[in-house]
Each structure stands twice: as C-alpha cells, then as structure tokens.
Amino acid sequence: MRLTYTKEAQSTECRARAATIKTRRGEIKTPIFMPVGTVGSVKAVSVEDLEEAGAQIILGNTYHLYLRPGTEVLDVFGGLHDFMKWKHPILTDSGGFQFFSLAKLTKRTEEGVSFQSHIDGSRHLFTPEKSIEVQNHIDSDIMMCLDECTPYPSDHRATKESMELTTRWAQRCYDFWQQETNLRNNAFGIVQGGMYKDLRTASVEQICDIDFPGYSIGGLSVGEPKDLMMEMGEHTLAQMPDLKPRYIMGVGTPSDIVELVSMGADMFDCVMPSRNARNGKLFTSEGALNIANQRYQKDEKPLDPVCTCYTCRNYSRAYLRHLYKSKELLAYRLNTIHNLHYYMNLVGEIRQAILEDRFMAWRKDFYAAMEGGIQ
Amino acid sequence: MRLTYTKEAQSTECRARAATIKTRRGEIKTPIFMPVGTVGSVKAVSVEDLEEAGAQIILGNTYHLYLRPGTEVLDVFGGLHDFMKWKHPILTDSGGFQFFSLAKLTKRTEEGVSFQSHIDGSRHLFTPEKSIEVQNHIDSDIMMCLDECTPYPSDHRATKESMELTTRWAQRCYDFWQQETNLRNNAFGIVQGGMYKDLRTASVEQICDIDFPGYSIGGLSVGEPKDLMMEMGEHTLAQMPDLKPRYIMGVGTPSDIVELVSMGADMFDCVMPSRNARNGKLFTSEGALNIANQRYQKDEKPLDPVCTCYTCRNYSRAYLRHLYKSKELLAYRLNTIHNLHYYMNLVGEIRQAILEDRFMAWRKDFYAAMEGGIQ
Ligand SMILES: [Zn+2]
Ligand SMILES: [Zn+2]
Numbered sequence A, B: 001m002r003l004t005y006t007k008e009a010q011s012t013e014c015r016a017r018a019a020t021i022k023t024r025r026g027e028i029k030t031p032i033f034m035p036v037g038t039v040g041s042v043k044a045v046s047v048e049d050l051e052e053a054g055a056q057i058i059l060g061n062t063y064h065l066y067l068r069p070g071t072e073v074l075d076v077f078g079g080l081h082d083f084m085k086w087k088h089p090i091l092t093d094s095g096g097f098q099f100f101s102l103a104k105l106t107k108r109t110e111e112g113v114s115f116q117s118h119i120d121g122s123r124h125l126f127t128p129e130k131s132i133e134v135q136n137h138i139d140s141d142i143m144m145c146l147d148e149c150t151p152y153p154s155d156h157r158a159t160k161e162s163m164e165l166t167t168r169w170a171q172r173c174y175d176f177w178q179q180e181t182n183l184r185n186n187a188f189g190i191v192q193g194g195m196y197k198d199l200r201t202a203s204v205e206q207i208c209d210i211d212f213p214g215y216s217i218g219g220l221s222v223g224e225p226k227d228l229m230m231e232m233g234e235h236t237l238a239q240m241p242d243l244k245p246r247y248i249m250g251v252g253t254p255s256d257i258v259e260l261v262s263m264g265a266d267m268f269d270c271v272m273p274s275r276n277a278r279n280g281k282l283f284t285s286e287g288a289l290n291i292a293n294q295r296y297q298k299d300e301k302p303l304d305p306v307c308t309c310y311t312c313r314n315y316s317r318a319y320l321r322h323l324y325k326s327k328e329l330l331a332y333r334l335n336t337i338h339n340l341h342y343y344m345n346l347v348g349e350i351r352q353a354i355l356e357d358r359f360m361a362w363r364k365d366f367y368a369a370m371e372g373g374i375q
Helices: A045-052 A061-069 A071-076 A080-083 A094-100 A128-138 A157-180 A197-208 A227-238 A254-264 A272-278 A311-314 A317-326 A329-357 A358-370 B047-053 B062-067 B071-076 B080-084 B096-101 B126-138 B156-181 B197-207 B226-237 B252-262 B272-278 B310-314 B319-325 B329-355 B359-367
Strands: A004-010 A017-023 A026-030 A032-034 A057-058 A090-091 A104-108 A111-116 A124-128 A142-143 A188-190 A213-215 A247-248 A267-269 A280-284 A287-290 B005-012 B019-024 B026-030 B032-034 B056-061 B089-092 B104-108 B113-116 B125-126 B143-144 B184-189 B214-217 B246-248 B267-270 B281-284 B287-290
Touching: A017 A329, A026 A032, A032 A329, A045 A358, A057 A061, A057 B226, A061 A094, A061 A128, A061 A157, A071 A080, A071 A128, A071 B319, A090 A128, A124 A128, A128 A142, A128 A157, A128 A254, A128 B310, A157 A188, A157 A197, A188 A197, A197 A227, A213 A227, A254 A329, A254 A358, A254 B252, A272 A280, A272 A329, A280 A329, A287 B156, A317 A329, A317 B071, A317 B080, A329 A358, A329 B329, B026 B032, B032 B047, B047 B310, B047 B329, B056 B287, B062 B096, B062 B126, B071 B080, B071 B126, B080 B096, B089 B126, B096 B113, B125 B126, B126 B143, B126 B156, B126 B197, B156 B184, B156 B197, B197 B226, B226 B252, B246 B359, B252 B329, B252 B359, B272 B281, B281 B329, B310 B329, B319 B329, B329 B359
Parallel strands: A032 A267, A057 A090, A090 A142, A142 A188, A188 A213, A213 A247, A247 A267, B032 B267, B056 B089, B089 B143, B143 B184, B184 B214, B214 B246, B246 B267
Antiparallel strands: A004 A017, A017 A026, A104 A111, A111 A124, A280 A287, B005 B019, B019 B026, B104 B113, B113 B125, B281 B287
C-alpha cells in the first residue's frame, strides 16, 4: 500500500513538525531515527533490544543484502522481515552509496553502475530498475531510488551533470516501481545537487515533480563543513513538499538531528550510535563520554543518570569500562543498547515537544544539560 | 555458610546420583554444568540469557579477575556478584591453571607461583593463602584450592612430587580459609595424581582427609586419550566421599558428561559450549553441526528440532549461517544461547532420568538420537 503522511503538529516557532506515517507494516511516528541493520542485523543487538529501545523502522543495505545472503535466500523467506524476524517497517537504500565506498572497479554509465563485489570479486550491474527489483525481493516497506551521491568537493558542472543523471534515474525507478512491482511497497526519490543552492533547487523541482510518496535529501555529511551542511539542508528542506515525508540520509550527531528537525526534516538514519557504541563512545544527556577512560574505573553510577535503558538500569560505568577494556562481546551489546536508546529517546522527546509546541524551549534545555560535562 | 549436599537419588544401575547443593546464594541441582564467565561475563551472553538457559551457577577465573578489574574495583561492589549482576552462586578457580597456560615467566616453588601478567607484564606471587584471599574478595560461593595441574605426559616421580605439593597447598588453603575468612564461602580440595592409579588413590586419601565441603578432580582432559581419561575418572570417583559434591574440572563434551555422571560425578565446567558456539560449531540432539556449511544456506529449520531456546524458537539455520558468515556480532550471542541451553538441558534431562531411576535407558536414547546425523 502507498504510505500516508498525516501531520499532527507544526511548530509555531520553526519549521519542525510531527506526523504519523502509515505503512502496511505499521506506523512510524516522526521525527524518527532509523537504526542501521546493514546485513539483516543491527550490529550487536537483537530485534527485542530494538523494540525495547523504541525503534519503529530500521534500515537495510541493499548492496550488502544483494551480495549476501542474496535474493535467492531471501525469496525462501518471502523477504528480509521473516528472515531476520523484524515485524515493523524496513527502509532500504538503493545500494548506490556502497558501490562507490565499498565495491571495487566501480564504473558508472547512463545505464547504471557496474562493480565488483568486495566479498568475492564477482561482477555485477545495477541499473535503476535492478535496484528497485532487488529491494522488492527484500520486500522493504520504503525503497530508495538509485542515485549518484556527489562527492565533496565537486565543481558546479560535474555536480549539475550528476544531479541530472539522478533525476533521469529517479524517473526510471518510478516507472519500474509503478509498472513492474505489486506496489505493496513505497519508493522515495532522492534530491541531490551538492553544495550549490541553484542545483539543490533544480533537483527539488525535478525530483518532487515525480509523484513519490516521500523524498529524501542525499549528498549531505560527505565531508563538508558543518555550517555548509546546515545551510544546504535548510535551503533544500524549505522547498520540499509539506505533506510528504522528508528524510535526510546518513545524518547524524544528536545536535545535527535537533537542528535539521527545526528546519523541517522527519526521518534520519546513521551508523553513528551503533558504531560509536562499539568504539566505547557513549551519548548521554550530559554529553558524550569515552567508557575506556580511567576515571570510570570505580564509578558505580550508570552511564546516564536519566536514561532508562536496560544497560543503565542494571550496570555501572565501572563494569562497562571493564567489559570494554577486556574486549568482552557483551560490551558491544550493552553499549549499543544504550546509544540506540539515547537516539530513540532523543527523537521521542523532540516529537513530544513539537506536539506541545515547546520545541525551542526543549532545544534550549537539551544544550544546557551538556554545559556542565559528565558528572 | 557451609554448603550442604543432600542426595536425592542414587541410580540402581550405575554410580550416577542426583542431589541438591545449598549455598547462601541459592540451590544447585546436580548433576550440573557451570558456564564459564572468565572475566565477569559469560562470553557473548547476558545474565538473563544464562537464567533462561537454566544456569544455576557460573564459573569465574581468578587469574583474570585479579589482573582485571582487580580486587580494588571488585571491593567497591562487594565482590563479583553485584559488579556483574549475577545473583546465583559463583565458583572460582584458584588461578593455577592460567599461571601455566597464559601468564609468562611462571616459576613454581614450595611457597607458591610467581608469574608475569600476560596483559601488562607486571610480576605477581600467588601463594595458596593469596589465592583464597583473592577469591574471598571476589566473594565466590565456592573457592578452589591452589593446586598444580600435572602436564600430560609426566613420569611417575614428577607426578608424585607434584601431587604431594598439591596436598600441602590444600592444607594451607584450608587453614587460611578456616582462620582468615568469615567462612561465608566454601573451599573445595582438588585431587591430582596424573594418569597413575596409585597416585590418584593416594591423592584422594590425602585431600579427602581434609574436611572440605566438596572435592574436585583436576588434571583430566589435559591431552590424554579419551579412554585413559575415563579410566582415571572412574578410578578416582569411586573412592571419593559419597555425601559431598564431586566436581570434574574443565570437562567436557556432552558424552564425557554423560559417562562421568554414570561414574558418580556431580559438577562440570567447560568453555566448550561457548567457545564452539563462537566458532559456529553447534550441539544438537542429532549431533554437532557446523553452521557455516553450505547445506544450511536455505534451511528454514531451527538448529535443533527439539530445542526450546530463544535461538531455536525464533531463527532458521539459514539466518544463523548468514549471520555467522557475515561475522555479525549477533551470531555469537544466538549461537552461545543455543549451546549453553543444550548443555543445561542435557544435565537437566540426566538429572530427571536419575531421579526416575532410568538413567541407562535415557543414555541409550541419547546416543541413538545421534545415529542418523543432522536432518
Ligand atoms: Zn542507557
Ligand atoms: Zn536451541
């Protein structure tokens, strides 16, 4: 079914909004953060851990899932949901990002992207149509169009050319989705245009002219300075349709999310909470801490005094430091549970503040809580 | 408090027995398997996972815990239990085994063992008294005497010398435990004697002459042939006191446990279920399987059709194979949950069969179930 986007609140102080997205596999309350489950598992945690953290939708990576386990295996299970036992919505990327960051001998033509698997060296061609077809085998509730993510920096001419290719590919994805799938799932278009406002404007016009159920902004957080990312995000978000989901791909830090929500963004995904967790960097209401630090050796306090996650309800910083220093596998799970809970709680608080039209006051408190550092 | 051992059933067919051991932190129903929690965490699983698997007592390694986190940190938490949030009994080894297998520049004298930490190269001396003192800081419910584990092979003279040293150390441990601790915890003596029946007999006489609440057999499964291990186990077990716990250290495979129970053993510990799980080798009622095998690529069945663990209730062999091949952290947890459940279920079934005096029939079924191989 085509998803519906129902706006529940619009901040009177900024562009922040709260909404409910309905899919056939359940509702998504926005603003929302989507944990990244690369190959059919959000690293180090179980689906119950995700549910307890408040996750409503997770992300899968098409490139990884296509190579392993492959669509033949997924077909046996009727898609990724039953394979990994996640009952709620799944969003998949198009694979495009990994073709350039992970695969080898990648070559892009008008037709699509050819590449060599980083696992076994096998050669593959992904066209826009093929990307949607693979995502349809995965049976993800939201599929992303194949796009080209412009590297940073890129000159205006190369960025324009790349952005226009993304538009043509978006149309091909749309046509394939409409004509060759059963339309149980949704496809999102992706706005590109690099760090050029005129190109971002042109991309919004072209992509949002195609009747996708939602749109995302790609090509941010690719190495540009933070203020430039925010400038581009604000410029682009302001021109996107009001009554459709707006998804910022691959972003970001807690404060990135707070700021982009204030500019009108609804959906986020990022490996940061889980990757940082595995590296001992933990987010708290008082700021981030590094659990390996000697100062936590005998610290009986939980990671975050206001956190209600399984890790904080049960374990001390001293134990978490010990597990981390000892490279115990349990460390990765406990840390990831906490960081994901932190992110899900963050967007939950943001949503509540928007619903009560006190987002700017909440935002002020959010920053103020970090001023004293870790207690 | 001093533990009590209450025998509930004695097989009329063999030496197998079922009993309840009572400690101040709860009961242990024997025969029992004790998962190994080396540094304050049974690798890859949580305490809830252990409880769900039916674990009643776990093992901690004194050598590891002494080096990291160290007794100063454990003292803050009043011992290991509150540090790792395990409420049930804990047994600790003496550290002796790791001094020789992991530590460096290890030197044994009459006084004790000096060694260099494998972590930071620091030098330490463990005497029998020091080992009990450290275990008392850990506050384990069952502490093991410092012993010398005779390597295999060893000649009669060296084995005898080593066995007699173990006896003198056992007496020193007993004296320290009685005079210098609050006696809230229990100490077990360890029988040595290598692969010589006369020395095993002498060791049983000397060690069991000291009034420990329980005794263990050390120095088995150190590289000797299986039939020799069983011969030594049977010979030694037959001479040990009837109304005290008998613990076989570091053993073993499922069939080792079945056989040694039939000879009168009550307690076992081994890294095998958890280590094998991390290497993809999984125990089932139909025999062991290697989850990496291609034949499981599209296999929708659970690991073991008769297993009721979380992993088998939820996941297919195909998903577990995919996680394992992808080196996903979740693989280690799901595999470990299953293998520990298998071991705990194994001793649970054995116990029930003994209580109903049908152990030999159960044993026959146990082996018969493996004859057809993995279905
Ligand atoms: Zn927490
Ligand atoms: Zn199982």
